[in-house]
Amino acid sequence: MSKLIIAGGQPLRGKIKISGAKNASLAILCGAIMAEGEVIIENVPDISDVRIILEILGNMGVKIRWLADEVISLTSPQEIVGDPPYELVKQLRASNLLLGPMLARYGKASVSLPGGCNIGVRPMDLHFKGLLALGAELNLERGSIQGKTGRLCGNMIYLDFPSVGATENIMMAACLAEGQTVIENAAKEPEIVDLANFLNALGAKVRGAGTDLIKIEGVPVLKGGRYSVIPDRIEAGTFMVAAAATRGDVVLENVIPRHLEPLSAKLREANVDVEIGEDTIHIKATNTSAKSIDIKTMPYPGFPTDMQSQMMAFLSTVPGTSIIVENIFENRFRVADELKRMGANIKVEGRMAVIEGVASLQGAKVKATDLRAGAALVIAGLMAQGETEIGDVHYVDRGYTHLEQKLAKLGASIRRA
Ligand SMILES: CC(=O)N[C@H]1[C@@H](OP(=O)(O)OP(=O)(O)OC[C@H]2O[C@@H](n3ccc(=O)[nH]c3=O)[C@H](O)[C@@H]2O)O[C@H](CO)[C@@H](O)[C@@H]1O
Numbered sequence: 001m002s003k004l005i006i007a008g009g010q011p012l013r014g015k016i017k018i019s020g021a022k023n024a025s026l027a028i029l030c031g032a033i034m035a036e037g038e039v040i041i042e043n044v045p046d047i048s049d050v051r052i053i054l055e056i057l058g059n060m061g062v063k064i065r066w067l068a069d070e071v072i073s074l075t076s077p078q079e080i081v082g083d084p085p086y087e088l089v090k091q092l093r094a095s096n097l098l099l100g101p102m103l104a105r106y107g108k109a110s111v112s113l114p115g116g117c118n119i120g121v122r123p124m125d126l127h128f129k130g131l132l133a134l135g136a137e138l139n140l141e142r143g144s145i146q147g148k149t150g151r152l153c154g155n156m157i158y159l160d161f162p163s164v165g166a167t168e169n170i171m172m173a174a175c176l177a178e179g180q181t182v183i184e185n186a187a188k189e190p191e192i193v194d195l196a197n198f199l200n201a202l203g204a205k206v207r208g209a210g211t212d213l214i215k216i217e218g219v220p221v222l223k224g225g226r227y228s229v230i231p232d233r234i235e236a237g238t239f240m241v242a243a244a245a246t247r248g249d250v251v252l253e254n255v256i257p258r259h260l261e262p263l264s265a266k267l268r269e270a271n272v273d274v275e276i277g278e279d280t281i282h283i284k285a286t287n288t289s290a291k292s293i294d295i296k297t298m299p300y301p302g303f304p305t306d307m308q309s310q311m312m313a314f315l316s317t318v319p320g321t322s323i324i325v326e327n328i329f330e331n332r333f334r335v336a337d338e339l340k341r342m343g344a345n346i347k348v349e350g351r352m353a354v355i356e357g358v359a360s361l362q363g364a365k366v367k368a369t370d371l372r373a374g375a376a377l378v379i380a381g382l383m384a385q386g387e388t389e390i391g392d393v394h395y396v397d398r399g400y401t402h403l404e405q406k407l408a409k410l411g412a413s414i415r416r417a
């Protein structure tokens, strides 16, 4: 098991290029199996979640070739040669996004339920509700979803909650259904828009992605095509917060600033200077004294749950009392216990965390409890006095491309052991 060792106390300074979005790439890679021709996807991040989903697709008979760094070619078979293997599926939540595409293209699917994970339960009732409304037959057998269908049929689907995964699964399946599907109260996250743009590049007819009403006109086939994934707003956000937390001066390149507005607004409220360019964001925190703030995680365009832990690390040394309310995933405060080992003063009460800013954190041995918790501990380690050793770094590797190299380029003292 590798560890990250950080000698804290250096403000981050310099420029960094943001990679392609994990959460968009994973959905797009699943959607690619619906195409009848070769699909080329650019700007795919080199992270373990991508490697696992590719292994799953390979097991199903998808031909996969890396054409260059971050560029993948995929060609799906006429018939699936094997089900997604449980051993791989259980390692990543996003494998549940194979359900819609498999049903739509192959008329059958067998995918293990994701079950719970470290950040909370990951139910799929809304995915089921949508796919059943499109005419699929779904059964749960020994922890695995077994689905079959003839050609799916468009329908009106209202989501009780704007679930990102359910919107993606239903939207993908509806692309090959007969007639029109309307998803009401759809998720509006940028990754939904990216997936819709990708599907449209293959010949799908999806309109309204990015609003809460998505309309999909089914087509008989999707063809091959080429598509470039959007930049990762959460990787970008993590570097923004790391820059703010170390009182640094960092320019992020290859970002879509609009996607980061919920975070930029909160950082400005905390007195951090955020300058927006066309595809850059400049964080200047060298001369600022940060202020405590309150945060509530919400579906987009609210504050993202995936940035909550990193903000908790930052706020732990901001004078005053900050409050975070986590509305999406019930177990996303586990990182508080690790931050407390470094001297943070955080009280967790159900879905609320109260953070009393302390003068500084001290380096300690800590463990990543999930992906963004790991990112938060990296930020805490960069701020802390002395050495921090972060265990269970495999969580961090799920979602960050070349994290140590990028941070070292900004002047951090960080190494893997
Ligand atoms: C709204 C939201 O912030 N979604 C986040 C969620 O997407 P992901 O797609 O994993 O999760 P959903 O958006 O579906 O889930 C959000 C909420 O809806 C509930 N739920 C979901 C599906 C379902 O069928 N039934 C149900 O009750 C979940 O328990 C959760 O409380 O995790 C991703 C990884 O961290 C983030 O990138 C997404 O931004």
Ligand SMILES: C=C(OP(=O)(O)O)C(=O)O
Pocket (backbone or CB within 6 Å): 022, 023, 092, 093, 094, 119, 306, 371, 372, 399
């Ligand atoms: C928790 C995350 O991802 P996943 O839904 O793939 O577990 C995340 O991206 O922060």
